[in-house]
Amino acid sequence: MILLASIREVAKLANVSPATVSRVMNGTANVDADKKERVLRAIAETGFVPNEVARSLFKKSAKTIGLIVPSIENPFFTQLASVIEKTADEYGYRLLLCNTGNMVEKEKTMIQMLTSMNADGIIITTSNEEVKPLVDACNIPIVITDRRLEKVMSCDYVHCDHYEGGKLATKHLVECGCKNIVCLRGPQDVSSAKARYEGYRYVCKELHIKEQFMDCDYDFEQGLIVTEKLLEQFKDVDGIIACNDMVAISVYKVLHKRGIKVPDQVQLIGFDDVQLARLLTPELTTIAQPIDDIGKKAAELIINKDKSNVDKQEYIFKGQLVKRETTKN
Secondary structure (H helix, E strand, C coil), rough: CCCCCCCCHHHHHHHHHHHHHHHHHCCCCCCCHHHHHHHHHHHHHCCCCCCCCHHHHHCCCCCCEEEEECCCCCHHHHHHHHHHHHHHHCCCCCEEEEEECCCCHHHHHHHHHHHHCCCCEEEEECCCHHHHHHHHHHHCEEEEEEECCCCCCCEEEEEEEEHEEEEEEHHHHHHCCCCCEEEEEEECCHHHHHHHHHHHHHHHHCCCCCCEEEEECCHHHHHHEEEEEEHCCCCCCCEEEEECCCHHHHHHHHHHCCCCCCCCCCCEEEEEEECCHHHHHCCCCCCCHHHHHHHHHHHHHHHHHHHHCCCCCEECCCEEEECCCCCCC
C-alpha cells in the first residue's frame, strides 16, 4: 500500500479535484456516483486519513464534547460521564473527560483548552464563582450540571431538584419514627449541598423538629472522621441524613464498627443512588437522582445546539425516594 500525504494526491489518483474529495468525505454536497466511487477507491488504496483538526476548523465542529467534573472518585460523576459518553457516541460525537479535583485554576485551563480545540460544547459541574467570566465569554455552548453559578445566564442548566430531595429525605426519616435527626450537610458553597440542607431545615421548622447538623465534604474519608464526631456530639441520634451516598457508606462503616445496628438503632439515608448503594449490605435507602436523564439531556443540548433557537433554559428533574434496608419503612 502506498501512503499518500495529502488530499491533493488522493484527488490526483481519482482524477477529480481536491474539492470533490472533500465533498465526498464531508457529505456536504451531492457527487456524481462514478466520481464518488473513484474517490472512495483512491482513499481505500492509499489508506488516506483526513486531518481531524483541519476538518474541525473547516466545519466549525470537532465532533467532541468536553466534560469537566470536580472528582472522578465520586461515583455520581463516573456514572454521569458514562451516560454522556453513550449519548455522544450515539450521535457520532466523542467525549473528552477532564477531572479538576475541584481546583478552580484547572477548571479555567480546561475551559480554555476545549474552546481552543474547537469542541462543540462543554458540560461542567462547578460552584467556583471565579470561572464565571470565562463561562460568560465562551464562544461555544456550555451546560452546567448538578450545580449552579449565580447570575450566569449564558448557559443551560440541567440538575435535580436538590431542595425537594432534602425535604423528601427528612420526611422519610420522620415517617420511620426518628426523633433526633442529624444532617451531615455538604459544603455550603456548593449550590446542590446548600439546597439539600435547606430542604432539611424546612421540614424541621414545619414539623417542629430540632435542627441538628455537622459539615462534611462529599468524601468517603471525611465521612469517617465526621461520623465519629457526630456520635460523640449527638449521643441520642436515631436518624442520619448523609450529604451523598459515599458519605452514607462511610457513616454505616463507623456505625457497624461501633456495634450500632442499622436500622434498628440508627436509620440512615443517602443522596444520589449510585450503583454502590445497591451493593452495600444492608442496601442503602437514598434519594435517587435521575442520572440517566440528566446526562442525556446535557449531551443533547450540546449536540442539538444548531437545531434550536430557544433561549437558554433550565431543566430540573425530580429526585425519588428509594426505600431499601437502612430505614425501617
